[in-house]
Structure formats: C-alpha cells, structure tokens
Amino acid sequence: MGRKRKAKYSVSDATVELNVMPFIDIFSLLCTFLLFSAVFASVGVLNVQVPFFSDAPSVNTPSKPERELEISVLVQDSKIELTTKYTQEPKNPTTRTFAQTSEGIEKFHAALMTIKSSNSALEKVLLFTDDNLIYDDIVDVLDAIKFVNFGQSNAKSGTNPGEDFLFEKVVLGSVLL
Amino acid sequence: MASVGGSDEGVSLNIMPMLDIFSILILFLLMNFSTDPVSHDLDEGVTLPFSATIASLDEIPTVRLSKTSLMVNDHQVTALLDGLVPGKVVTQGAIIPLHEELVKLRAANEAIAKEKNKPGTLTVEIDKEKKFLTIKKVLLSAQQADFVEFKLMVEKQL
Numbered sequence: 001m002g003r004k005r006k007a008k009y010s011v012s013d014a015t016v017e018l019n020v021m022p023f024i025d026i027f028s029l030l031c032t033f034l035l036f037s038a039v040f041a042s043v044g045v046l047n048v049q050v051p052f053f054s055d056a057p058s059v060n061t062p063s064k065p066e067r068e069l070e071i072s073v074l075v076q077d078s079k080i081e082l083t084t085k086y087t088q089e090p091k092n093p094t095t096r097t098f099a100q101t102s103e104g105i106e107k108f109h110a111a112l113m114t115i116k117s118s119n120s121a122l123e124k125v126l127l128f129t130d131d132n133l134i135y136d137d138i139v140d141v142l143d144a145i146k147f148v149n150f151g152q153s154n155a156k157s158g159t160n161p162g163e164d165f166l167f168e169k170v171v172l173g174s175v176l177l
Numbered sequence: 178m179a180s181v182g183g184s185d186e187g188v189s190l191n192i193m194p195m196l197d198i199f200s201i202l203i204l205f206l207l208m209n210f211s212t213d214p215v216s217h218d219l220d221e222g223v224t225l226p227f228s229a230t231i232a233s234l235d236e237i238p239t240v241r242l243s244k245t246s247l248m249v250n251d252h253q254v255t256a257l258l259d260g261l262v263p264g265k266v267v268t269q270g271a272i273i274p275l276h277e278e279l280v281k282l283r284a285a286n287e288a289i290a291k292e293k294n295k296p297g298t299l300t301v302e303i304d305k306e307k308k309f310l311t312i313k314k315v316l317l318s319a320q321q322a323d324f325v326e327f328k329l330m331v332e333k334q335l
Contacts, residue, residue: 020192020196023196024192024195024196024199027196027199027200027203028199030203031199031202031203031206034203034206034207034210035206037210038206038209038210042233042332042333043217043219043225043233043234043330043331043332043333044228044230044231044232044233044234044330044331044332044333045230045232045233045234045235045300045328045329045330045331046228046230046232046328046329046331047232047326047327047328047329048326048327048329049325049326049327050316050317050319050320050325050327051320051325052296052320052323052325129309130309131308131309131310131313132308132309132310133308133309134305134306134307134308134309135226135303135304135305135306135307135308135309135312136226136305136306138309138312139226139227139228139305139329139331140226142228142329143228143229143230146230147229147230149229150229172316174309174313175313175316175317175320176317176320
C-alpha cells in the first residue's frame with residue numbers, strides 16, 4: 001500500500017495579494033453613476049388654496065358643529081396678527097400680535113399649538129398677507145401654521161418637522177382683496 | 178551613481194486610502210440618492226425658499242415666476258419690469274395672457290380628465306424674493322381659470 005502524501009496547508013513565506021482592481025472598477029462606475037444622478041437640492045411642495053365660489057349644493061354634515069372657531073392670520077412687514085372668533089354668538093374675538101422675526105414666529109407657532117390642543121378638529125386657517133411681503137417670509141409663516149414640530153431640528157424632535165400637520169388647510173384670503 | 182532604470186524590486190501603490198475615500202463617497206451618495214417621483218431642474222432666475230415640508234414634487238411646475246419673466250409650460254407669457262408685472266397686461270387684478278393660457282390648459286385637462294367641473298390644482302415655481310403683490314396676480318389669474326389649489330414649490334430642509 002502506497003503511502004499517501006498529505007498536502008500541507010502551512011503558512012508559507014510567499015505573500016498572498018488580493019486583486020482589488022475589479023473592486024475599484026466597480027466603485028469608480030458606481031461613483032460616476034451616483035454623482036450624475038445626485039440631486040443636491042431636494043424640491044418639495046406646500047399645498048395652499050385660494051377662496052372660490054361654487055354653485056354646487058352644500059353637503060349636509062350633521063357631525064359638523066354649528067358654532068366653531070375660525071382662525072385668521074394677518075401677516076404684515078413687521079408683525080403677525082392672530083385672530084380667533086366663533087362663527088356664532090358669543091363670538092369672543094381675540095387678537096394676539098407677534099413680531100415678524102424668527103422668535104416672533106416661534107411664539108406665534110406656540111399660540112397656534114395651544115389653540116389646536118383645545119380644538120383638535122380644526123384644520124383650516126385663513127391667511128392674509130401684505131402686498132409688500134416677499135415669498136420667503138410667507139413660506140416661514142406657512143411652515144409655522146402647517147407643521148407641528150416647526151422650528152425644531154430633526155434630531156431634537158425625533159421626527160421630521162414636516163411629518164405631522166398642525167393646520168393642514170391654509171387659504172390665502174388676500175388673493176381676492 | 179544612482180541608476181534610473183528599473184530594478185528588480187517591485188513598487189506597489191498603496192490604494193487602501195483611495196478605497197476608503199471611495200467607500201465613504203458611495204455611502205454619502207447612496208444616503209442622498211433621490212427617490213422623488215419627479216426630478217426638475219430649477220430655472221436660473223429662481224431661488225426657492227426653504228421649508229419644513231416633506232411632500233415631494235410630483236409634477237413639473239406649470240407656472241414659473243422668475244426674477245425676470247412669467248412662464249407657463251416653458252412659454253413666456255410676459256416679461257417682468259423691475260420684478261413687477263407690466264400694468265398693460267393686468268385687468269381687474271388678473272394677468273390676462275396668463276389667464277388665457279390657463280383657460281386653454283384647463284380645457285385640455287378636462288378633455289382627458291374623468292371628473293369634470295372639479296377645481297384644478299396648479300404647481301407654481303416662484304422666486305423667493307418675489308413680492309406677494311405679484312404672486313397675488315398670478316394666483317388670481319389661475320383662480321379665474323378654475324385652479325383653486327396650489328402646490329407652491331419650496332426647497333426641503335434636509
């Protein structure tokens with residue numbers, strides 16, 4: 001019986017090198033593809049409405065309360081006026097004024113949060129803006145009205161500020177004025 | 178004297194740092210890879226404001242109000258003078274050429290839409306420095322053409 005010679009898997013002196021060239025090729029192609037398809041400015045949308053007249057018959061909604069709160073916001077160059085009143089007597093109108101600054105907008109947002117906490121069914125805000133106001137400033141106010149975690153960073157709130165709506169429906173009332 | 182010619186010793190390039198950089202770059206690009214339904218190149222005359230919204234752009238903007246012009250579907254409706262709509266094209270607060278274009282668009286949309294006489298939605302791209310005085314005229318013109326819901330384009334805060 002012949003004596004079998006066992007292969008030796010011992011560590012030899014010769015160094016084993018991994019051929020990384022295919023790896024680099026794939027990485028290069030992937031990098032090129034991703035760089036070309038990268039979008040560095042992500043575009044989103046803010047939904048708003050303008051008032052309109054309709055000849056459609058009104059839909060009877062028995063669950064809708066007869067006396068409900070109306071919120072209107074007037075944005076001017078230097079201040080924001082938040083007015084609330086009920087649709088029926090006693091209307092109890094109240095107006096609060098905030099500065100048109102980042103701190104003022106945060107306080108305005110906090111006031112809206114308070115209103116929402118006691119009127120959870122409310123979804124609509126009527127927004128009036130001054131003609132000289134620029135679009136950038138209007139978007140700041142829209143954010144404060146529409147989103148729950150406005151002004152908080154993603155890390156602080158744990159969620160994206162735009163994930164939860166505060167008042168989803170914003171009607172630009174001054175378009176018809 | 179030192180020899181310039183090749184020697185028997187192999188010169189190997191250390192490519193590990195390059196691989197590290199590539200890996201990090203790919204990770205960064207994959208994290209930022211856009212899955213938005215629509216990719217739209219912004220006009221040079223438009224800078225969008227930042228917003229906290231997470232709603233993505235789902236259609237190419239129909240109306241574009243840039244620093245110098247007002248456009249509907251890449252067709253210039255009117256040029257702006259000092260950022261404002263010229264008075265000669267405005268009647269009762271609405272921009273007449275824009276209104277006419279949007280009425281045509283509305284008719285075309287209704288021809289293919291299942292539900293007719295339903296208020297329309299318009300995506301609008303507006304430069305962040307535009308005054309509400311100008312925006313108001315655009316929105317009123319659209320409202321007169323039965324567009325009552327608007328998607329205002331903004332830049333998402335990442």
